[in-house]
């Protein structure tokens with residue numbers, strides 16, 4: 070529904086199919102795996118209040134709400150649209166750039182926001198039944214028997230060197246390893262180049278843009294149980 074740093078938009082289809090009718094994403098971000106399997110019962114959690122607010126907004130929004138969001142031409146600052154709520158600005162801002170950890174404030178170049186807006190409006194029916202909560206993964210109370218799609222900030226984050234970071238991210242990876250082992254049901258855990266706190270295997274290799282406009286190859290790793 071929105072572009073985001075670390076999103077699995079291009080590779081969500083490479084992960085195993087959910088074996089359960091319930092999917093839990095404890096590090097939701099833009100929740101691309103759940104979106105692919107949207108008709109399951111979906112529970113999203115994220116430590117970021119902004120990410121959770123965007124999901125809550127989208128779950129409740131009408132198609133008309135989305136279609137009435139304005140175009141943001143190149144060079145125009147989002148704050149000129151004084152009628153917009155902060156969450157609407159953030160949703161638009163994430164779609165004014167590709168794969169950023171914070172929403173963009175100004176339109177630039179030829180962005181695809183107007184096409185994204187239409188796609189979001191058409192996809193709203195997929196997420197009406199989803200539930201979302203703001204908390205750290207360690208505070209999730211219920212250990213549901215479910216497909217747990219676990220996509221944390223990567224241990225050696227930003228191998229691409231483009232400066233992106235999640236706002237609220239302090240992960241102790243040994244604790245995460247124990248927590249992953251304790252999940253009930255199916256586990257699909259994601260990581261990147263160099264992570265070894267679980268017996269990860271290579272899923273695929275993706276290209277990432279760096280600060281100096283070069284492209285770097287990064288391994289996407291997977292652990293399943």
Ligand SMILES: C[S@@+](CC[C@H](N)C(=O)[O-])C[C@H]1O[C@@H](n2cnc3c(N)ncnc32)[C@H](O)[C@@H]1O
Nearest residue numbers: 075076077096098099100101116117205206220
């Ligand atoms: C790699 S992104 C998830 C990407 C997602 N799979 C997608 O397709 O967009 C990781 C997310 O974890 C969140 N996060 C960071 N630390 C967290 C924590 N301790 N508990 C829960 N979420 C956390 C970040 O806010 C970020 O949204």
